[in-house]
C-alpha cells in the first residue's frame with residue numbers, strides 16, 4: 001500500500017532547542033502530486049523543510065518519514081539530496097569564492113555518481129547549463145558569479161529554481177519561493193517550476209499567498225498551524241484563505257485543542 | 259549547535275599525512291651535538307675550501323652569542339640544540355655518475371613521493387634536484403640545461419665547480435648575522451640547490467628541488483642560492499615532506515635570490531613537512547629565512563607559497579627592492595589544522611625609485627591551530643613613488659582556532675602609496691548545509707570553499723603544481739569544519 005506514496009510522514013514530532021515545533025504531523029504525497037502547505041508565520045513550515053532535508057537544527061523526537069520506501073531520517077543530508085529531494089531555500093545562502101559553475105558541476109556529478117553514471121564532460125556540462133538557463137530564464141551573468149554572492153532577493157530565488165532544473169529532483173520543496181518577487185519574477189519562477197516538472201515528480205509548495213498557486217496549481221492544500229496540519233482540502237481552500245485570512249482556522253484549531 | 263560543530267570539526271580533521279613513511283637505508287651520521295669540531299667535521303666531510311670553513315666558523319661563533327627570537331606569535335617548546343645530529347647522509351657515492359649508481363631504495367623513495375629520478379619519467383619541462391637529509395641525491399636534466407649555460411646542481415657541487423660564483427653571492431642577501439636560525443644554518447648547512455641563469459637566458463624548464471627528511475633525530479639545514487643574471491628568467495619550485503615521528507625535527511633553511519638588471523625570478527614553494535598528529539605530537543619545526551634582492555633596475559622577484567605542513571612555521575620570504583622600477587610579489591596560502599602554528603608573511607623593503615610590491619596572504623585555520631600573518635612594508639627616504647598593495651585574508655573553520663594579522667608599515671617618503679586590506683571570514687554551518695542539500699558532502703564542500711578562497715594564489719603556481727597544491731589543501735583540511 002505504502003508503495004504508492006513518494007513521501008509518507010507519520011505522526012512527526014520535532015523540537016528546536018528543546019521546544020516542540022512539530023507536534024504530530026501527517027502527510028502523504030503521491031508521485032506527480034503538487035501539495036501546497038499554507039499557514040501563519042511561525043507554524044513550523046520551514047521546520048518541516050529542515051526535518052525533511054536533514055538540517056540539524058531540528059531534532060526529530062517521534063514519528064517516521066519514508067521516501068520512496070526508504071527510511072528518510074536515517075540518511076545524511078547529502079544522501080537525501082542525491083535520492084532526489086530538493087529544497088528551494090527560504091533564505092538562500094551566499095558562498096563567496098565558489099563559482100556557480102564549480103558548485104553545480106560538483107552537485108550534478110555527485111548525483112550522477114549516486115546513480116552509477118559517469119561524470120559529465122566539461123562540454124556536456126556547459127551545454128546542460130545553457131539549456132537549463134534558458135528553461136528558467138535566468139540571466140547568464142548570474143551563473144558566472146559566486147554562489148548567490150551579491151544577488152538580489154529575486155535573483156537568489158531564480159537561482160534556486162535554476163538549480164532545481166539542473167538537478168531534476170523527484171520531490172521539490174519550495175519554501176516561500178514567491179516571497180519578495182514582483183509579479184514578473186513570480187511568473188518566471190512559476191513557469192520554470194512547471195517546465196521542470198515531469199509526470200512522476202512531486203512538489204511541496206510552502207507559501208502564504210494564493211497568487212503563486214494561480215501558476216503552480218496544487219492538487220491538495222494543507223494548512224499547517226501550531227505544528228499540526230489542521231485542514232486539508234482541494235485548491236479552493238487556498239482561495240478561501242486568501243479571502244478570509246487565517247484567524248478562523250486558528251480559532252477552530254485552538255478550540256479543538258482546548 | 260556547538261555539539262554539531264564539534265562533531266563536524268572532528269570528522270573533517272581526520273586527514274592522514276600521506277608521506278609519513280621511513281626509507282630503510284644505511285645512513286652515515288656524525289656524532290650528536292654542536293661545537294666547533296662538529297662544524298669542522300661537516301666541512302671536512304664535504305672537502306670544502308678554507309674560505310667556506312672560515313665562513314662557517316664565524317657564523318657558529320656569532321650564533322653562540324645569539325638567542326632564539328621570541329617575538330613571533332608562536333609557542334615553541336625548548337629546542338635542545340645539543341641533542342640534534344647535524345649531518346646525516348644516505349650511504350652512496352655522493353655524486354652518482356648515472357642512474358645506475360643511485361641506490362635503488364632512494365630511487366624507490368622519490369618515486370613513491372611522486373618524484374621519479376629517471377628523466378624520461380619526469381613531467382616534461384621540469385628539472386629536479388632531489389635532496390635527502392643532508393645531501394643531494396640526483397639532479398636531473400643537467401646536460402640539457404648546460405647547453406644554455408645554466409648551472410643547476412647541488413650546493414656542494416657548486417662549491418667545488420663554481421667557487422667564485424658561490425663566494426661572490428653566498429650570504430650577500432642573508433648575512434650570517436641576520437638572525438638566529440640564519441646563523442645556525444650558515445654554520446652547519448649541508449646541501450641544497452644552486453642555480454645560475456646567465457645573461458639574457460630564459461630558463462626553458464621549471465627548476466625544482468625536492469627536500470626529504472628521512473633520518474631520525476637529525477636536523478635539516480639546506481641552503482639554496484639562485485642567481486638570475488641580467489635579463490634572465492627562471493621559475494623555481496621547491497617541495498618537501500618528512501616521515502611521521504613522535505619527536506619534533508628542526509628544519510632551518512636559508513634561501514637567497516639575486517635578480518640582476520631586468521631579471522625575473524619566480525620562486526614557488528609547496529611546503530608539506532610532517533605537521534604532527536592530531537594531538538600535536540611530533541612534526542617539523544620549519545624556521546626558514548628566505549630573501550631575494552632585486553639588485554638591478556626593472557628586476558622582479560615573486561614568491562608564491564602554499565604552506566600546509568610543519569608543526570611550527572616561522573617564515574617571511576622577503577624582497578629588497580634596490581633597483582629602480584623593480585617589483586616584489588608575495589602570494590601565500592598558509593593552512594593550519596589541529597595543533598599547528600604558523601607565523602608567516604613577508605617584508606617588502608623599497609629602496610629604489612618607482613618600486614612596486616604586492617602582498618596577497620590567505621590564512622586558513624582549523625582545529626586548535628594558530629595562524630598569524632606578519633608583514634613589513636618599508637619605504638626609505640630616497641624611494642620616490644613607491645607603491646604597495648597588501649591583501650590579508652583569514653578564513654576560520656570552527657571556533658577553536660585563531661587567526662591574527664600583524665602588518666607593520668614604515669614609510670619615510672611622502673610620495674609613497676601604501677594600501678592595506680584585511681578580511682576575516684568563517685565557513686558557516688549554513689554554507690555547508692546548503693552544499694549538502696545539493697548532494698555535496700561536507701568534505702567536498704570545504705574543498706570547494708577553500709579552493710575558491712585560495713584560487714588567486716594557487717593560480718600563481720606553475721600549472722603542473724597547481725593541481726597538486728589544490729589536492730594538498732583539501733587533504734590537510736580533511737575531516738575539519740563547522
Ligand SMILES: Nc1ncnc2c1ncn2[C@@H]1O[C@H](COP(=O)(O)OP(=O)(O)O)[C@@H](O)[C@H]1O
Pocket residue numbers: 016017021039040041042043044045046047048057
Ligand atoms: N533557528 C531557530 N532557533 C530557534 N527557534 C527557531 C529557529 N527556527 C525556527 N524557530 C522557531 O520554530 C517555530 C517555527 O518556525 P518556522 O518553521 O520557521 O515557521 P514558518 O516557516 O512556518 O514561519 C517558530 O516559533 C520559530 O521561532
Ligand SMILES: [Mg+2]
Pocket residue numbers: 045046047090175176
Ligand atoms: Mg518559514
